[in-house]
Amino acid sequence: MRSAYGVETVRAAERELMARLPDGALMQRAAAGLAAVCAQLLRGGGPGRRPARRKVAGARVGVLVGGGDNGGDALYAGARLARRGAGVYAVLMDAGRAHGGGLAALLAAGGRVVERLPERLDLVLDGLLGIGGRGGLRPAAAALAAQADTARAAGALVVAVDLPSGVDADTGEVAGAVVGADVTVTFGAYKPGLLISPGATYAGTVRLVDIGLALPARPEVSALQDADVAGLLPVPGAESDKYRRGVVGVLAGSGQYPGAAVLAVAGALRGGAGAVRYVGPADQAVLARFPETLIGTGRVQAWVAGPGLGDGRLAEVERLLASDVPLLVDADGLRGLSPEALRRRTAPTLLTPHAGEAAALLGVDRASVEAQRLRRARELAERYGATVLLKGSTTVVCDPAGQVRVNPTGTPWLATAGSGDVLSGLAGSLLAAGLDPLDAASAAAYLHGRAAHHAAADAPVTAQQVAEALPAAWRTTSEASGAGGRARRVGVSGT
Numbered sequence: 001m002r003s004a005y006g007v008e009t010v011r012a013a014e015r016e017l018m019a020r021l022p023d024g025a026l027m028q029r030a031a032a033g034l035a036a037v038c039a040q041l042l043r044g045g046g047p048g049r050r051p052a053r054r055k056v057a058g059a060r061v062g063v064l065v066g067g068g069d070n071g072g073d074a075l076y077a078g079a080r081l082a083r084r085g086a087g088v089y090a091v092l093m094d095a096g097r098a099h100g101g102g103l104a105a106l107l108a109a110g111g112r113v114v115e116r117l118p119e120r121l122d123l124v125l126d127g128l129l130g131i132g133g134r135g136g137l138r139p140a141a142a143a144l145a146a147q148a149d150t151a152r153a154a155g156a157l158v159v160a161v162d163l164p165s166g167v168d169a170d171t172g173e174v175a176g177a178v179v180g181a182d183v184t185v186t187f188g189a190y191k192p193g194l195l196i197s198p199g200a201t202y203a204g205t206v207r208l209v210d211i212g213l214a215l216p217a218r219p220e221v222s223a224l225q226d227a228d229v230a231g232l233l234p235v236p237g238a239e240s241d242k243y244r245r246g247v248v249g250v251l252a253g254s255g256q257y258p259g260a261a262v263l264a265v266a267g268a269l270r271g272g273a274g275a276v277r278y279v280g281p282a283d284q285a286v287l288a289r290f291p292e293t294l295i296g297t298g299r300v301q302a303w304v305a306g307p308g309l310g311d312g313r314l315a316e317v318e319r320l321l322a323s324d325v326p327l328l329v330d331a332d333g334l335r336g337l338s339p340e341a342l343r344r345r346t347a348p349t350l351l352t353p354h355a356g357e358a359a360a361l362l363g364v365d366r367a368s369v370e371a372q373r374l375r376r377a378r379e380l381a382e383r384y385g386a387t388v389l390l391k392g393s394t395t396v397v398c399d400p401a402g403q404v405r406v407n408p409t410g411t412p413w414l415a416t417a418g419s420g421d422v423l424s425g426l427a428g429s430l431l432a433a434g435l436d437p438l439d440a441a442s443a444a445a446y447l448h449g450r451a452a453h454h455a456a457a458d459a460p461v462t463a464q465q466v467a468e469a470l471p472a473a474w475r476t477t478s479e480a481s482g483a484g485g486r487a488r489r490v491g492v493s494g495t
């Protein structure tokens, strides 16, 4: 699991640790880790944007230095690289405020202060601002961010110190100019802004340097990895039958959108429930494609309601809202949903909106959801008293208690018609198999992204192909974690 902590938590942990260490020790730990990653990149061990130099000596390194400790880290790391023979050129955002010790170390190691970044750099360190940055970059910082972009376009690797300057550490929000990094070297803990777009997009590959912080057990945001997901996936035991494995009901499709029913069932069949029950007018289309589907109402352990329903069947969604069965509501089912109806529910509810649907539920515009994914997902979960999976560039899952997971496996190829229907079927199936909404939603998003990678292989992909690749995604996730066959046993009670 990748665990991310917000600025206040990191600062508190830093204070606690600094009180027990000699002055400056933490910054030296950070700078040493940063310089080690830079040396590795210069030797060719990273995302290769230009031919590897194979050595640090003779490399040309630019350093953008802000007025706080982020600039201090960058200066000390620059000094370490200069001592190893690199030519290091520092541009100070505000000469009067650059970290004194760091600047002295850089100059003593043979580094130079220059007015602007020189040409033909191999690597640029972005030490403009870290967790002390607030709001959009001011003009002087924005001008230096633009210099980083120019150097990057000319082939330099850009390494962000702690986080790309211009990214909000707590939310991933970006207001205006920002540094686009190839690699971010972050200290002590991942920050939420490094895992959530748009921030995650600017961070590139994130490397964590341990500086010895003691952090709370519960992270503010986490991103599941293979082993976590493998541990959640339901595996039938010898005593399982289809009912014990859980039955998922799918209320989807309409005369206008029969395909949504087929795709939701396609996802549900690959999600670990023992059987899928379909209710709606697209039964012939569903049966033609999946003869194993049960048709018509009957007992289920979870419902998926909404994909392709049109607006004629909202009364059926309302009936499910009044039931005591776990319920996933997606797409058309989300229209006109009332917070009161959800809050009255005794069983868990999972909402799976995309940005436009989330915007409608919150009464805000879509752009504000895209720009503030974490904030908006939290708001939705709180207001509706439900777990929310907000689909998009970074899928964010948030439960009413404020636990947040972000999905690391997404791909832009998933922005294709019907892929959300597959996801809701899959997540509903995991709910029926007994996972709680937070786990069902985050495991489903993970597998769904993985499946898209399998199916797309860097080319356009259809929702049906994503559904068909789900078993391969399931297998690779289990195998990569070494948990093949050892995941949790399912047996749903009360069937």
Ligand SMILES: NC(=O)C1=CN([C@@H]2O[C@H](COP(=O)(O)OP(=O)(O)OC[C@H]3O[C@@H](n4cnc5c(N)ncnc54)[C@H](OP(=O)(O)O)[C@@H]3O)[C@@H](O)[C@H]2O)[C@@H](O)CC1
Binding pocket: 014, 015, 018, 026, 027, 028, 030, 066, 067, 068, 069, 070, 071, 073, 097, 128, 129, 130, 131, 132, 133, 134, 135, 136, 137, 138, 141, 161, 162, 163, 187, 211
């Ligand atoms: N604490 C520790 O133990 C350790 C901390 N470490 C490192 O310290 C970093 C945090 O350092 P920090 O607190 O000094 O803040 P930092 O990120 O340098 O930014 C402050 C500067 O930015 C400026 N500024 C702010 N907003 C701005 C904007 N929008 N546009 C432009 N400028 C803006 C602000 O100016 P001011 O608002 O004061 O005028 C001030 O000059 C952390 O990320 C990590 O790298 C590591 O060494 C490990 C040990």
Ligand SMILES: [K+]
Binding pocket: 070, 126, 127, 128, 129, 130, 160, 161, 162, 163, 164, 165
């Ligand atoms: K930075």
